[in-house]
Amino acid sequence: MTAPKKPGIRDVAQLAGVSPATVSQILNNKLKGSTETRRRVIEAVTELGYAPDPLYRDAVLQRNAGGRVRHQVIAFISLENIHEQAAAADGFYSLILSGIQRGVAKGNYGLLLKPSSVHQDLMPDFVLEKKVDGVLVEGGFNDAWREELTRRIPTCFVFNSFSRTNANSVSPNMAKAIHDSMEYLVDLGHRNLLTLSPARSHHHQALIQGLDQFFSQSNLPRCQHQLEELHGITTPNHDAFLHEYARKIARQIRSKKPGQRPTALFTGDIYALSLLRAFRELGVRVPEEISVVGFDDTLAALYSDPQLTSYRLPLTAIGTTAVEVLLQQIDDPDRPPRHIILDGKLIERASVSTPPQP
Amino acid sequence: MTAPKKPGIRDVAQLAGVSPATVSQILNNKLKGSTETRRRVIEAVTELGYAPDPLYRDAVLQRNAGGRVRHQVIAFISLENIHEQAAAADGFYSLILSGIQRGVAKGNYGLLLKPSSVHQDLMPDFVLEKKVDGVLVEGGFNDAWREELTRRIPTCFVFNSFSRTNANSVSPNMAKAIHDSMEYLVDLGHRNLLTLSPARSHHHQALIQGLDQFFSQSNLPRCQHQLEELHGITTPNHDAFLHEYARKIARQIRSKKPGQRPTALFTGDIYALSLLRAFRELGVRVPEEISVVGFDDTLAALYSDPQLTSYRLPLTAIGTTAVEVLLQQIDDPDRPPRHIILDGKLIERASVSTPPQP
DNA sequence: GAGTGGTTTCTTGTCGATGAAGTAAACAGT
């Protein structure tokens, strides 16, 4: 081999007859330089095809410029094993992720996903290694961890809002979501409501709170509401299991006396859609006999029969906004943290009507 | 300020009374070291809380080890603006991406998404800056670009297979997909088939080829087949437009004389689902009057009425496999490139039957 | 006991890009 060694800054400097530092400074526009020297340096650079080693560049800048190197990359940490959940391509993560992608594309940033590392060490390695400019976090360990993270690097919490942590967050207005959905049904005359929620879902806690709030505030003495937890649901895509589960619940509901029977259901879209299917099979008419309101407004809600009325969380907007907030924080680290709460809206379709007359 | 400067390797060396190189070597297990020296070094490290600057570390290793640094990160380039397409959370990209995420999680790698940069410069910056260990590419410019990329960095092409480029690829068996779907319908007795395909879709070219191949090979003289291109469809999520489009097509189909009328349709899931809805509105019974086969097997296919028979492309598997292939290439750069083609399968549900008797 | 060969242990010097600090010269104003 002729050993085509990559030229370093010293080679350029030697060829141009100046010191390495001069080359560096001229290339970085830190130094105007005389016309002649400048010309010689540029010439030498082009002749040797010199390009500074970006790795060294970053390393030196990191130290000298007080750690303010831009990698043009942010990371997205999900503490709920995004890669598994993402298998439910219709869901949740895909939509948030899609919003995030749109955001980073707009800001010309890259997005780093590194699923598992956070559980092993307490702090993800790309944070320790300073290879990203900021972090988006879904979910979030404990207060101490979040504060440590926020101290080290610009951070924005996505979907969850931690009031005790002094960091950016962008989250949906869950209280309003539940309030609006319930109010919608109650206003139509429904007085016997059933909410179904997988015990381990993301919304579960917020749901319980929101429901409590609604039913304690609104003065509806004769309104009955029941919350039923769904158990054993780990992979929402497992269709057969879900189908069976839905049939069981549908039969359970049908078997109740008309007075006791709920006239309206509220649950996540895929459960709602499964129930729609189960009702169809059992000959229970929707919405005439029972109204169904979904939660999430998945694409499938459009194509079911009847089309599913569903509450749409602003998931994509959450992702995009979170990126914007984070990038602003990166640009100005001293900016006070913001807590942004985005409202969703109920998409009215065909699975809801007034309750059946007794 | 007490200036809590981060300790460098020199500080450790001084405290331990050895040279910096000794510290480095002991820390990297390049040197056994005498028990005494070793103890002093370790002690000094723990006392100062020393950790090598990972940026410098990478930079130096990059040079000395002949560019064989592991960042434990691979990148995914999509030349079709993934962030826009991903908005169709149900689709395509989400599923491939989900497979990719599963793959990188398994290999304990990170995934870097950087949507737009590839169009600006010819070569994405994270390749030039050697910040990733490999690249997954969806789509792909031209032969020269692909060869240049392959030369620089381990690469695996996803979804598309470029026979002329000497690089890894993982792609679906489109020919088989179309063949199986068509054969399924023909075997049931259908002789008048209609395929609908958006002119700008990913599958379009492959679809045309696959159809030609099937109908020229299979000896079905009385079989009529028509391919209709859908135009103006850019954002598959635009429901109102799609709905209107579907109604138009459904009316068009219904207006034909029974002899001329196609008895089976083949098209992408969201078009198929929209058509199912349009048929329902127009009182055309599926599958009694017309059979519908979808393509993609989205989640929504489960919840439509009737449930949609659809061809499932192995999208998630493509993503996962592509990552595996790429990681193997990274581990052994001299490994000959592989072209993997994965078969999908037809998921039979309720939207297909034998054709109506005349 | 001194010389020889071999191994282990540790140091010196180098790599790369850059900012801080320093030098030398030109230049302007009084």
Add this chain to the structure above:
DNA sequence: ACTGTTTACTTCATCGACAAGAAACCACTC
């Protein structure tokens, strides 16, 4: 001519890793 200011460039220091070399040590032989 003296002083202050700007300009042009150099020297120095910095990070971590490693090749190459120095130094110390051991084993064995004559």
